[in-house]
Amino acid sequence: MVSRRQWTDWLVLAAIIIGAIVVILPFLLILVNSFKSPSDYANNGALSWPTTFYTDGIAAFWERVNFPAKLGNSILIAGLVSIFAVMVSVLNAYAIGIGRIKGRTWIIILFLVANTIPQEALLYPLYFMFKQVGLYDNIWSVIITFTVIQSAFGTYLLSSVFSTFPKEVLEAAALDGASRFQILWRVIVPISRPTISVLLVFFFIWTWNEFLIPLTFLVSNDNQTVPVAIATLQGQRLMDVTTTSASALLGLIPTLLFFLIFQRTLTRGITAGAVK
Amino acid sequence: MRSKLIASAALLAAASIVLAGCTSEGSSEDDNTLTLWHFESADSAMGKAWDAAIETFEKETGATVKFEEKSFEQIRSTASQVLNSDAAPDILEYNKGNATAGLLASQGLLMNLDDAYETYGWGDKLATSLQTTARYDENGVMGSGSYYGVPNYGEFTMMYYNQDMFDQYGIEIPTDMDSFEAALAAFKAQGITPLAESAAEYPLGQLFYQLALSKADRQFVNDYELYENPVDWQGPELTYAAETIADWVDKGYISKDSSGLKAEDAGVSFINGTSPMFYSGSWWYGRFQNDITFNWTSGLYPEGDLTPGSSGNIWAIPANAKHADLAEKFIDITMRPEIQAIIGNNGGVPVAADEADITDPKSKELIASFNTVNERDGLSFYPDWPTSTFYDQLNAALQELVNGTTTPKEFLTQLGTQYDEGVADIVG
């Protein structure tokens, strides 16, 4: 459904596109430097075009850290976290936003503490606890931790949105004799799909890029995630810049794919109406 | 859509349970595996040498080596947690110094190696000054006490010179302070910034320290690094160093922009010919051999006998190690002449190599310099070692000095206070 375009619309589009190009420029730099040999980079600088197409660095890195395994770990962890965190958020938000339980403001604030507390503060206590239950150096320690942290944001966002949920729809469903759980699953979740999709995407990407907690709890290389593996290129004094660039590119691709795939559910509502 | 979500969730859950089962078993190895961690890159001198050592080890003992490459950041941040758990390796490369190995040793996380030193005779292979970083007392101060680590390579700082640029402008490679300052002035007169520097990371701090050392004696080093006596931050050595840096920035020998540059930037500006002189460490040697396209040479700083440098990172065995005996055997293999020669021939500085085994001419230069420093007992460690926050504090202060927002006197006062506070924490 495309309505008539005026010349002001073209102007606006142009401005937005220029903005988008400025935003993308650094990525072009990464692209250019990912295929350079180290001496090319050292001699000609970061802004020049590669003299030859060089892939040895990234190939060696791929082998050395067993990159596919790291990708697998990252995908698994980020995927599970995003699913679990959304589930927890939906349950919490249902109680808070729709159920309007007593003291809900304080409950939201309580959950948000998960987001406000700096991660460094969690590391020592969680380290001791996970060690006791044998989850140290195990991906589940990371999955559980991030589920809690991300679901704090999810709870907050979803409960804010749920509390403005159109009452008529709820009343109609209640009149139909649906149970509380059925209303949640069959009415509220489908209608909130855009917001839930946003949460899935955010949680996946945020968890993917997390560094400190996986660094601390995933000790063996078998368990490591992509950002931790990329950090091995930053030596004590020297840094392998071009390989870092290339591996960052590799790490970007899954998250980008994930985002693009889920965009389609977001798109479905862009030109259509809303709650009907 | 909903059913797709449920199906994929179920699949992921099933896969993850299987995987978690596999990974949590990762810590149970069979009895003949050595778990080894280090953070040297595979194409560095140490990386190559240690790969060869792994092969030799596996052949001779029949045990397998489970090698895991870690990032320096990971080992630095999580060492105290990892070593205190079951996930500790059998042997790891660790950072030497009071703030790092010393701290762990004083907390009982590293195995006491006195017996191993006796058995394998490592004490005889290592020069005395190199052994300073291998021993730590109950407070974690190096230099005395039991052995907690084994150095495997060395490192020190020196001047790198772009021979082609010197020839181009008819300037002599400096041999003493006078010719050094003359060279600086001559390049500046040509509109070239002579010194490649970085104040955001370690290079300028090391130059600062070298300047102080050029006016100091061994006792100064012992006071500064081993806390034998209080350090006079307004004394002649440090004042000279601070004033010279301020002076050189004024004269344009060091660019004011260096306050925003990292070590990588400084090194790159030497490689691409922007600056003809670079004061930094032997860890650049291998990379320079690969990446530089012009004629270059190196030499010790032209004044004084003392040079920043030390043993390289040390092999340490966690107190919780399951196969300490295998670890000790591995260390011994890395000390053998043939492994040390690999370090020497690839741009690294070995600690126990046979001179005859070193064949690469440029490497011979490097090792000759190191031997000179050792013979005059010149290894003086590094300026950021005294306290665990000194690295950031020194860099931040140098950035201010370079920017001109503090005077040398203020700079020294500030650092002196921070130094004293930090040392008080350690010594109690």
Added chain:
Amino acid sequence: MATLPAQLRPEGTREVRRHRTDESLLPGARSRGFWLYLIPGLVLFTVIILVPFVWNVYLSFTSYRGIKPPEWIGLDNWVKLLGDEKFWISFQNSIAMIVAMVVVPTLLGLVLAAILFDVVGKKFGGRVASFLRATYYLPQILPIAVAAVVIGWILRADDGALNQVLEAVGLGSLSHNWLGSPDTALLSIMVVMVWVQLGYPVVIFMAALQRVDPELYEAASLDGANWWQRFSSITVAIIRPEIFVVTLTCTIAALKVFGPVYTLTRGGPGTSTIVPSYYSYSEFFQSQQVGYGATIATALTIIVVVLTIGFIQAQNWVERKEREI
């Protein structure tokens, strides 16, 4: 929104119901029955967050190096914190972070999202709008360590991209030592943070905009309202929950910011870019002064929580006023 069936609506007015405190939005369902749904969240939260936080508070009263047991020193850490200049400077810098990560991205993001949704989406098709949204979101996907390397290439003093471009267009006198000079270091980090954060509000707002019934817009434009009037009275009102959420979460993120400072400037030059999180990290992991690090972390948490409480009260107050209208 659909209108109520006629028989439930009193003549010409919207019903003003007295809101019973124990009633949920589901007619006939009491709030108390919903506690069941909170159980998984609360259990996880207690184990992963509450216990460590209490532990952390405890550690702030001790001297602890991470391995040997902590020793109680009472209020010493807290007294030190109150007199710690570095700590207070770090908070000042946080305010700058709030401007860069909350104010600018939220405002800019709102406008951008509205344009992408209304103008681009409607006049040029959903695909174009989606594509542009993805490009603005890209910086959020990039790991900060890599972003730092790239920013370094751009902002580097002698041959960085920015200075080169300035020189090429004749503005060479504006070229600076962006990250190394105390007057521009913080500013540079702020610009980087706007670049990183912008995509987040855009995505959230664009999802929120789908809740707005197009009929409301049509009705309004029939009444003669222009784009701005429609925007401020309809759009902003309906996506208010998301605006609150974005503002609060960006503020929390701004107060906690760590990655960019760690990778770009490590708090320097001097103390011009130090932030509380970085200070606490250096105490935890560099000095291994876990007790003092815990003190900083607790203080930071308390401040952020107080802010959060204020915020959420405000949000509730606004919502309640809306319902009473």
